[in-house]
Each structure stands twice: as C-alpha cells, then as structure tokens.
Amino acid sequence: MKQNQHLLTISEFSRISEVKRKTLIFYDTIGVFCPKYTAPNGYRYYAHEQIYVISMIQILKELGIPLSKIKDYTADITPGHALSFLKEQQQNLTEKIRSLQSVQGMLEERLVRLEEGTSMDTRNVQLLSFEETLIFQSTPFEADRQAIPDEIWLDFYLHCKQNHVTFGYPEGYLTAREQLKKQETKTVSRIVAFVKDASLANASIPAGLFAAACGPGSLEDTDSIYERLFSFIRENRLEIIGDACEERLIDEVGSSEKKGQITRVRIPVRCFK
Numbered sequence: 001m002k003q004n005q006h007l008l009t010i011s012e013f014s015r016i017s018e019v020k021r022k023t024l025i026f027y028d029t030i031g032v033f034c035p036k037y038t039a040p041n042g043y044r045y046y047a048h049e050q051i052y053v054i055s056m057i058q059i060l061k062e063l064g065i066p067l068s069k070i071k072d073y074t075a076d077i078t079p080g081h082a083l084s085f086l087k088e089q090q091q092n093l094t095e096k097i098r099s100l101q102s103v104q105g106m107l108e109e110r111l112v113r114l115e116e117g118t119s120m121d122t123r124n125v126q127l128l129s130f131e132e133t134l135i136f137q138s139t140p141f142e143a144d145r146q147a148i149p150d151e152i153w154l155d156f157y158l159h160c161k162q163n164h165v166t167f168g169y170p171e172g173y174l175t176a177r178e179q180l181k182k183q184e185t186k187t188v189s190r191i192v193a194f195v196k197d198a199s200l201a202n203a204s205i206p207a208g209l210f211a212a213a214c215g216p217g218s219l220e221d222t223d224s225i226y227e228r229l230f231s232f233i234r235e236n237r238l239e240i241i242g243d244a245c246e247e248r249l250i251d252e253v254g255s256s257e258k259k260g261q262i263t264r265v266r267i268p269v270r271c272f273k
Contacts, residue, residue, distance in 0.1 A: 007036060007045035017054045024054075032071045033057055053077070063093060102166040105196030110253065113170050113194075117214075117249030117262040125213040125232040130266065133245070134201040136165045137174070138191040145173060145188045146220055156191045165200050169193040172247035173219055180240050180267060185226045194247060205245050210266040211238060216259055219246055225265045233269060242268035 013035075014021045027033040028044065033054055035044035053074065060070050073085050138156040143149060160167065173188040195201050211232055215225040226244075233240065250262040 007047060010035070010044045010046065013046040013050070013054075017051055019054055019058060027057070030067065030071065032067055032074055060089065063089060063096075065089065098164055099166070101197070102164055102200065103168075105200070106166045106169045109170055109194055109196050110168070113247070113249040114254050116264075117254065120214045120249060120262060120264070122214045122216060122262065125211060125228050127236070127238075127269075128210055128212050128266070130205075130207060130210050130212075132207045133205040134195050134198060135192040135203050135205060136160065136163065136169070136195050136201055137193075137203045140189055142187050142189060144186055145222075146186070148188070148191075152191070160193065163200065163202070165193055165195060168253075169195055170248055170251070171219075172245060175244040175246065177240060177243050180244055183226070183230055185222065185244070188246075189243070192245075206242070206268070208242075208268050209270060210245075211236075211269050212264060212266040214249065214262055214264045216261065217263060218251070218258065218261055219248060219263055221258075222246060222263060222265055225263065229265060229267055233267070237272050238269040239272050240267055241270050 008016070010021055010024055013019075014024060024033070024035075024044070028035060033050075036047040036050060037045040039045065057070055057074065060073075061067070073081065136159075138152065138159070141148075141152055143152060157167070159165075170193070172192050172194065174190040174192055175185055175187070176189040179185060179187055179189075192203075211229050213225050213228050213232070215221065232238075244265055244267045246263060246265050248261065248263050250260065252261070255261050
C-alpha cells in the first residue's frame with residue numbers, strides 16, 4: 001500500500017516516464033536514480049517531480065554520457081552543479097551536431113557525384129558551365145601524382161580534422177595552369193576535398209566555362225583524359241585560364257573494382273580573343 005497517495009508505483013511511473021521497470025530497478029541498484037520511497041516490502045514509489053530527473057537522465061544517456069558521470073550528477077543536484085554540468089553537455093552536443101552536419105554534407109556530395117558518375121559519358125569531351133565549387137584544399141606542393149609523399153597526405157588529413165571536415169568527402173587534385181600550358185600533367189599542386197558547407201571551405205573553384213571529360217579509373221589514371229582535353233582545346237581554339245580540377249565521381253566507396261571507378265577532369269577555358 002502507498003504510504004502517500006501522491007506517490008506513484010513503479011508501474012505507474014514506468015508508464016508515464018516511458019522508462020522500463022527493469023531499467024528503473026537497475027538505476028536504483030547502481031545509485032543513479034532512486035525512488036522517493038521504498039517500502040519495507042521492497043516496493044518502490046516515485047514522486048511526480050522525479051519525471052523531470054528521469055527524463056534528463058534518459059537524454060544524457062542518449063547523448064552517450066556514461067552512467068558513472070550521470071550518477072555523479074544525480075548524487076549532487078544543486079543549481080551550481082547543474083549549471084556547469086549541463087553547460088558542458090550543451091557544448092558537447094553542439095560539437096556532435098556540427099559533426100553530424102558535416103557527415104550529412106559529405107553524404108550529399110557523394111550521392112551527387114555517384115549519380116553523375118553512373119550516367120556520365122566517358123568518351124566525349126564537353127564544354128560546360130559549372131557553378132562555384134566549394135573546396136577544402138591542402139597547402140600547395142609539387143609532387144608526382146603517382147607518389148605523393150605520406151607527409152603531405154598526413155598534413156592534409158590533420159588539417160581536415162582540425163577544421164571539422166569529415167573524412168569521406170569526395171577527393172581530388174588540382175593541376176597548376178603552368179603545368180597545363182606545357183601539357184605536363186604528372187605533377188599535381190594540391191589535394192582537395194569537395195565540401196558542401198561554406199563554413200568548411202577554405203577556397204573555391206570559380207564558376208565559369210570548362211572543358212570537361214571523364215574516364216575510368218582513379219586519379220592516377222588521367223593521362224588519356226588529358227590527351228582528349230588538350231586535343232579538344234586546340235581544335236576549338238580555347239585558352240586555358242586556370243588550374244585543372246580533378247574529381248572522383250565514383251571511387252572505392254562506389255566500386256571495389258578500378259574499372260568501375262570514374263574520374264572527371266575539368267579545365268577552365270575561354271575563347272581566344
């Protein structure tokens with residue numbers, strides 16, 4: 001029998017709070033959340049006001065806060081303790097939201113390129129207009145595309161991590177205009193990740209007119225693509241006005257076989273005056 005008619009049985013409290021009985025019993029056993037009153041026969045009774053505490057515990061648990069840390073909080077619930085503890089969790093949640101937004105943007109960028117890659121004509125060169133493309137780029141370097149030093153990749157990935165650029169954004173290279181004019185495309189000048197959010201970008205590829213072509217394989221297999229592009233540019237009396245942008249439309253995430261992967265190269269151009 002209830003000692004106080006304002007108290008709820010564990011079954012009533014479980015139904016209202018939507019927390020399972022066995023979870024409430026477990027919380028009581030380990031000292032994370034205890035009933036307001038435990039009768040001599042072991043029956044547990046809860047106050048209505050405890051709904052707010054159990055709701056917060058469940059939210060903290062969903063956020064991945066360890067039960068040991070939640071126990072420290074519930075063992076000493078004071079305004080000052082609650083203020084510092086919840087502020088800390090708010091900051092952690094803000095970081096998680098930012099990380100999830102980056103993951104969402106990465107998936108969107110991958111899906112766009114996968115859809116393009118699966119319908120792309122890999123034989124012809126096209127003259128196309130592109131909108132501004134947001135990128136996160138590495139520091140400049142000069143290296144053979146077949147043997148970019150590990151320290152350059154490591155530096156790039158560390159900068160990505162520091163700037164909340166999720167690993168998995170479609171990657172590519174930039175080949176400098178000076179190299180293109182000499183038709184030397186073995187050397188690349190930057191690694192880039194194609195990002196979704198402007199807050200993640202540290203540069204962009206300007207909107208404009210591009211000679212664009214695709215081919216099977218990875219970023220190491222672009223020789224034939226460049227040959228077609230240079231022929232097209234000569235035949236159509238176009239002038240190269242910027243760095244080439246190389247991007248993987250379909251990479252290992254989209255095809256485990258190299259022959260199923262697609263790389264696109266686009267070179268900014270204009271007609272000779």
